[in-house]
Amino acid sequence: MNEIIVIGHRNPDTDSACAAWSYARYKNAIDPERRYRAAVCGQLGKQAKFVFANAGVEPPSYLKDVRPRVADIAEDAGIHLDQNDPLKMAFLDLDTPRLSVVPVFDETENFVGIVGIHEMLRHFVEGTVKSRPFYTFRADNIEKVIPGYFLKRAQEEFRAPIMAGAMALDQSAKRIDALAPAKPIMIVGNRPDLIAMAISREVPALILTGFEVGETPDVDLSGFAGSVYVSSCDTSETIRMLRLSLPVKQIMDTRPLCLAHDELFDTAKKTLLNTEYHGLPVLRNGRFVGIVTRASFIEKPRRKLILVDHNELSQAIAGAEDAEICEIIDHHRMGAEKTSTPIYIYSKPIGSTCSIVYSHFRMAGIEPDREAALLMLSGLLSDTMLLRSPTTMPEDRLYAPELARLAGVDLQEYGTLMLSLTASLKQADPMQMVTGDFKDYAEGGFLVGVGQVEVGTLADMSEVKANILDALERVCKERKLSWALLLVTDIVSERSILLCSSWPAAEKEFAYKRLEENVYDLPGILSRKKQLLPEILRIIDAIGKN
Secondary structure, three states, rough: OOOEEEEOOOOOOOOHHHHHHHHHHHHHOOOOOOEEEEEOOOOOHHHHHHHHHHHOOOOOEEEEEEEOOOOHEEEEOOOOEOOOHHHHHHHHHHOOOOOOEEEOOOOOOOEEEEEEEHHHHHHHHHHHHHHOOOOEEHHHHHHHHHHHEEEOOHHHEEOOOEEEEEOOOHHHHHHHHHHOHHHEEEEOOOOHHHHHHHHHHOEEEEEEEOOOOOOOOOOOOOOOOOOOEEEEOOHHHHHHHHHHHHHHHHHEEEOOOOOEEEOOOHHHHHHHHOOOOOEEEEEEOOEEEEEEEEHOOOOOOOOOOEEOOOOOOHHHOOOOHHHHHHEEEOOOOOOOOOOOOOOOEEEEOOHHHHHHHHHHHHOOOOOHHHHHHHHHHHHHHHHHOOOOOOOOHHHHHHHHHHHHHHHHOHHHHHHHHOOOEEEEOOOOOHHHHOOOOOEEEEEEEEEEEEEEEEEEEOOOHHHHHHHHHHHHHHHHHOOOOOOEEEEEEEEEOEEEEEEEOOOOOOOOOOOOEEEOEEEEEEEEOHHHHHHHHHHHHOOOOOHHOO
């Protein structure tokens, strides 16, 4: 897989989504040999949607998870059969290493079936069991497979049994008459009497053997309505090759078991191993994607990821533990899992991941276009709350006006407009408010979840706090957390209210002013990462020591 996915944390905020998009743009510019694709693993909020729409670009694509799926291993080697192609072509294709089945298509390139070893065996075994099987013949295929030439060419396609003219005239005539009303395709040597008899019986085609080039039978063919083909092979070889000229549609499986492109690797592996098939087609909305064989499942594929705005698997997209982490671009505390090989990590205590991404553009001497500049500016201003957050660093203050100039916007005007698109406590769904930007932290044997939401006012907190507290209790139970908290930040007054699920042992350690049960006043607290998290980790450490 040559694609590398650049993705932020679950429940992406503006900085996370903009950083993923911009870093993918940067990587595609410096590394054209690979394809970098930005993605998100959660729904974008109102502010992020505005940012991408305002920039005039599509937001990162949504990915539910990065667990390996059938599409990751499906192979399309370019070996396709038309349903009218001769069986000989199928045999040649199946001789290709790792190919157990060959897909078959109709004239309009629609997938119509497969041909594999099973279909071949069934066809040729059936031909030895039935006394006189019927076959579909095509003039084109006879010419492609059997060396020789047509003396007369009639209908392009017909069905008939095969008969060799090797017996005495009367015996051959009796055999043909016994098949009535069916008429066989006749393979006969230089036997004028048999040829004339077959013509009189109106067989659909004659294949002549034992003739020299340019030699014609001593029989009047002018009134014969069927085809006459002169084979360069002897009779035995001609019969063998004739059966290989049959069109693929004669034997293909028209209703094979198919796998959906998004079926999980492990599920698809079990499906294939529990069937008689050695390979299965993979379809996406009815369209052919490729083939998987038993050999395809020997080694599980791994998606390649670049994590931005996070470094812990607990905050990463589902399935990240099975993926290959190629890079980490972040500005949070380090809690990354160990990797099997060295990887590029750029982590810095700075206000925004977008600031780090822009620093990479600068280091590479690449000036971002207007769209990239506007997105990086948006992520920077969102995460630093228009440069007012205590997480804001000198680099953020340096980069913001540079990006505003490249984006062609007024820094204060654009930032004020963007930050005005914050949640309304009364209008927002409590569960969405809690989980919209929610991060889990594992520390000292405890698992704690902390969310943050930015609002324009805290005036209506009293009307919604009961519902928020209920939502926190639900999240705590569903995610099996020791503690769930939500920091509600008024970006205008630069004040926050902290709500939390019940954990008396932790709450008695809080240094914040308690307004009422499970509700605390945090004036001047704007940053979950720099101001709130250290206090939470201190409390957990204190509980662990008691």
